[in-house]
Amino acid sequence: MNIGETLLKLWNESGFNAIISGFLADGGWKSLVMIAIACVMFYLGIVKKFEPLLMVGLAAGCLLTNLPGANLYHSELWTAFMAGEIGFGDILHDGGLLDIFYIGVKTGVYPCLIFLGVGAMTDFGPLLSNPKSLLLGAAAQMGVFLAFFGATLLGFTGPEAASIGIIGGADGPTAILTTSRLAPQLLGPIAIAAYTYMALIPLIQPPFMKLLTTKKERAIKMEQTRTVSKTEKIVFPIVVTIFVVLLLPDTAALIGCLMLGNLLKECGVTDRLSDTAQNALMNIVTILLSLSVGATMVAENFLALETFYIIVLGVVAFILSTVGGLLVGKLMCWLSGGKINPLIGAAGVSAVPMAARVANTEGQKANPANFLLMHAMGPNVAGVIGSAIAAGFLLKVFGA
Amino acid sequence: MPLLTIPGEEAGLQVMDSLITAVLGYAVVFFGLVLLMVVVTMIGKIFAAKAAKAADKAPAEEPVTEVKEETDAPTAPGSAGDVKLHNVEPKIAAMLMAIVADKMQKPINELRFISIKEVE
Incomplete structure (x- = not known):
């Protein structure tokens, strides 16, 4: 064996050579930019603690997919898949590790399993004790539809605009499921925008809360809600599944899994399954989901003007959803004779429990003896159902 | 372009269609959650009525002497x-x-x- 030839072969096949020799012609610089973006994402996740459980995986996926020669993810295979030229069997045969993980996103399995875990971790008691919270969960979907409208004005197609709008639902799994079905080429930037803005809720929401409410309104102390019986908590997921899925069958996967997870938690006879859904299963799926979504951030798709639009429209969607919740919160405050604190409307944007915590914090700033957390949890979990219904509607209108 | 023929990855949406879709979508979300609110309120009332019935029955079944014993208990x-x-x-x-x-x-x-x- 000739050592010189072996070393030359090693060099020729290395990623360093791919970047240097194809720096300009083959987009080597783009790989470097994407590697830098992955490092920024690592920083945001690890140092700034922006949704770290997902951000670290997203960054790792982005890094691995943009290292030349790694061949873990092949966007060209998925383009051929979308065109109907190849099937899942070909992906399993010819794809890399991240292609195989990505099948779980493409089939919608991961977001639904995440919803199973979310359901098992959610207490719908505050919602049941105050059903009017559902109105705030609906109001706070305003950003979804206004951002959708804005995206169409910027020239995005209907399915793309729907995927961008759903960022306003502030619900990661819902955004991923909708985008993977309607506009998979935008999955990377949409997932990044959704999870980054969810982490930034304590910065995004308070200025609008202060702008749209008076100090007197923010200081309103709400009455203690009634105690909800165990039987009600068991009946609720079954009733929601029946009504929502009958209304919008496209929500069956998301709502079905969310409510099954909640039933496992509340029924009292499936503690082991509830524990698995909340912990082991949730953690495994989070790793697979974040890695495979991060892998879709290939330079050719990500470094485009559309990504900038998505980032801007995403924050607009979040703000408009917050405004929608606050405005209906103010209306309910007025109609109830000042018994409802309008701040809880902002918690209708989903992002459980971050948005409810922000409402509680702002309430306490106006009145230190004000405890809004449990009152805000009602609209907060209503927002999860609301964003799933919004996604179901958009999938129904724009789905193939 | 009629609303129901909007899907199509290549075609951009007309502004009016897009606006109608947005308004309709928001209305559907409201309708779904209002429907759910009505159902949840009804369920709550049914359970509250049952609990009130059970509470009315409970003291009648207990002998008066037992209640007195309880209040006098050390x-x-x-x-x-x-x-x-x-x-x-x-x-x-x-x-x-x-x-x-x-x-x-x-x-x-x-x-x-x-x-x-x-x-x-």
């Missing part, structure tokens, strides 16, 4: 009598007492709470 060892609550729910008071005992690392029956008042 307090638990170490108990320091009643605590006066001012504008505080008994549940909240119990929680506060448990927190104080926990923070002080003392058994709750060795502490004496005289009154609990909400500070406005």
Whole structure:
């Protein structure tokens, strides 16, 4: 064996050579930019603690997919898949590790399993004790539809605009499921925008809360809600599944899994399954989901003007959803004779429990003896159902 | 372009179609959650009525003498009598007492709470 030839072969096949020799012609610089973006994402996740459980995986996926020669993810295979030229069997045969993980996103399995875990971790008691919270969960979907409208004005197609709008639902799994079905080429930037803005809720929401409410309104102390019986908590997921899925069958996967997870938690006879859904299963799926979504951030798709639009429209969607919740919160405050604190409307944007915590914090700033957390949890979990219904509607209108 | 023929990855949406879709989508979300609100309210009322019925039945079944015995029963060892609550729910008071005992690392029956008042 000739050592010189072996070393030359090693060099020729290395990623360093791919970047240097194809720096300009083959987009080597783009790989470097994407590697830098992955490092920024690592920083945001690890140092700034922006949704770290997902951000670290997203960054790792982005890094691995943009290292030349790694061949873990092949966007060209998925383009051929979308065109109907190849099937899942070909992906399993010819794809890399991240292609195989990505099948779980493409089939919608991961977001639904995440919803199973979310359901098992959610207490719908505050919602049941105050059903009017559902109105705030609906109001706070305003950003979804206004951002959708804005995206169409910027020239995005209907399915793309729907995927961008759903960022306003502030619900990661819902955004991923909708985008993977309607506009998979935008999955990377949409997932990044959704999870980054969810982490930034304590910065995004308070200025609008202060702008749209008076100090007197923010200081309103709400009455203690009634105690909800165990039987009600068991009946609720079954009733929601029946009504929502009958209304919008496209929500069956998301709502079905969310409510099954909640039933496992509340029924009292499936503690082991509830524990698995909340912990082991949730953690495994989070790793697979974040890695495979991060892998879709290939330079050719990500470094485009559309990504900038998505980032801007995403924050607009979040703000408009917050405004929608606050405005209906103010209306309910007025109609109830000042018994409802309008701040809880902002918690209708989903992002459980971050948005409810922000409402509680702002309430306490106006009145230190004000405890809004449990009152805000009602609209907060209503927002999860609301964003799933919004996604179901958009999938129904724009789905193939 | 009629609304139901909007899907199509290549075609851009007409502004009016897009606006109608947005308004319709928001309305559908409201309709779905209002429907759910009605159902949840009804379920809540049914369960509340059942609980009220059960509460009405319960005292009738108990003999009067037993109730008297209970009220006359001696307090638990170490108990320091009643605590006066001012504008505080008994549940909240119990929680506060448990927190104080926990923070002080003392058994709750060795502490004496005289009154609990909400500070406005």
